[in-house]
Every structure is written in structure tokens, then in C-alpha cells.
Amino acid sequence: MKKSKIKLDKTDRKILEILQANAKITNAQLAQEIGLSPAPTLERVKKLEISGIIKSYHATLDNEKVGLGVSTFVMVSLKGHNKANIEVFTQSIAEIEEIIECHHITGSGDFILKIISQDIPSYQKLMLEKVTNIEVVDSMQSLVILSTFKDSKIMPIP
Known part of the structure; x- marks a missing residue:
């Protein structure tokens, strides 16, 4: 079963780039960086999450600092x-x-x-x-x- 590719516009791509680099960014900061107001920005992020493009958010750990050398x-x-x-x-x-x-x-x-x-x-x-x-x-x-x-x-x- 082939998954259908979801159409992304320039703003969606920018949101994905920013969230990949910093998933802890606030919606207000994200909105400012992409040039939209907070409400439509949040709507777009939710759409990306619901569609499955954004699968989850994670903290990246330093392996050695947690004892995994x-x-x-x-x-x-x-x-x-x-x-x-x-x-x-x-x-x-x-x-x-x-x-x-x-x-x-x-x-x-x-x-x-x-x-x-x-x-x-x-x-x-x-x-x-x-x-x-x-x-x-x-x-x-x-x-x-x-x-x-x-x-x-x-x-x-x-």
C-alpha cells in the first residue's frame, strides 16, 4: 500500500525546517519567523501533525553524558x-x-x-x-x- 504524498507549500516547508532545527520554538516565535500571525501558524502546524508529516517531537541526548559510550x-x-x-x-x-x-x-x-x-x-x-x-x-x-x-x-x- 503506497502512502500518498502530501502537497507542501513554501510556508509548510519553512515550518518543517524551523521545527526540525528547534522543536521547542514557541508558536509566537515560529509565526514571526514565517511571517504569519500565531493563529494560522498553529493551524498549519496542527495540519502537519494530523497528516502524519510531523510524527513526534524528541529531545536529543548526549550518549556519553548519559553513560552510553x-x-x-x-x-x-x-x-x-x-x-x-x-x-x-x-x-x-x-x-x-x-x-x-x-x-x-x-x-x-x-x-x-x-x-x-x-x-x-x-x-x-x-x-x-x-x-x-x-x-x-x-x-x-x-x-x-x-x-x-x-x-x-x-x-x-x-
């Missing part, structure tokens, strides 16, 4: 690439809070996961006690993130 990508291959195995896998990883992203991919693996943990020993424990115990996992390849040069949460609006 190790980030990895893990490429996972399943024992068989069928619907039942995919469901078992996705349901299993949904219960592991350290897995913060899961993407179904093409190429040499079936999924790529982004995992955060306190340190290497806790990462190793997570992998040995949880991830490798998922019955449909055939193989995994871990890629430890040494440093990050770009981690933008701002989507370019076409």
Missing part, C-alpha cells in the same frame, strides 16, 4: 528470508532497548541494527545473551563506531 552497527543475516523469520526477528529485537534502530536492507545482510551500550563488556553481554539467542539469526557482523562526523536529524524537504 559504545555505538555499533550490526549487520544481521537470517537463517531463511521468509515472513515467519522476519516476524520472529523483528518481534525479538523490539524487546531489546539497546537496539535503537532496525532497518530491513538489501545486499549481503538482511537487517542492519544500531545498538548503543555503556561499554564494550556490556555490548558483548548484550550480544551473547540476547541478540545471538534469537533463533532465526544466522550470522552477524559488528561495526563499532569510532567517531561520528555527521548525525543530522534535519531532513531536506523537497
Whole structure:
């Protein structure tokens, strides 16, 4: 089922750019930046939320400051690439809070996961006690993130 693309005008795009950069901006500040009064600005933001274009608002945390010093990508291959195995896998990883992203991919693996943990020993424990115990996992390849040069949460609006 294909999702229909929603038409955005110049003002909608500007609102999305501003909110992505600073979701804590007040409606009055937003209105001033886009050149509308507060009531129509709020109406436009609500429309973007109701349509599902704006899915949620989040605080971005500093991983190291909250004690999560190790980030990895893990490429996972399943024992068989069928619907039942995919469901078992996705349901299993949904219960592991350290897995913060899961993407179904093409190429040499079936999924790529982004995992955060306190340190290497806790990462190793997570992998040995949880991830490798998922019955449909055939193989995994871990890629430890040494440093990050770009981690933008701002989507370019076409």
C-alpha cells in the first residue's frame, strides 16, 4: 500500500525546517519567523501533525553524558528470508532497548541494527545473551563506531 504524498507549500516547508532545527520554538516565535500571525501558524502546524508529516517531537541526548559510550552497527543475516523469520526477528529485537534502530536492507545482510551500550563488556553481554539467542539469526557482523562526523536529524524537504 503506497502512502500518498502530501502537497507542501513554501510556508509548510519553512515550518518543517524551523521545527526540525528547534522543536521547542514557541508558536509566537515560529509565526514571526514565517511571517504569519500565531493563529494560522498553529493551524498549519496542527495540519502537519494530523497528516502524519510531523510524527513526534524528541529531545536529543548526549550518549556519553548519559553513560552510553559504545555505538555499533550490526549487520544481521537470517537463517531463511521468509515472513515467519522476519516476524520472529523483528518481534525479538523490539524487546531489546539497546537496539535503537532496525532497518530491513538489501545486499549481503538482511537487517542492519544500531545498538548503543555503556561499554564494550556490556555490548558483548548484550550480544551473547540476547541478540545471538534469537533463533532465526544466522550470522552477524559488528561495526563499532569510532567517531561520528555527521548525525543530522534535519531532513531536506523537497
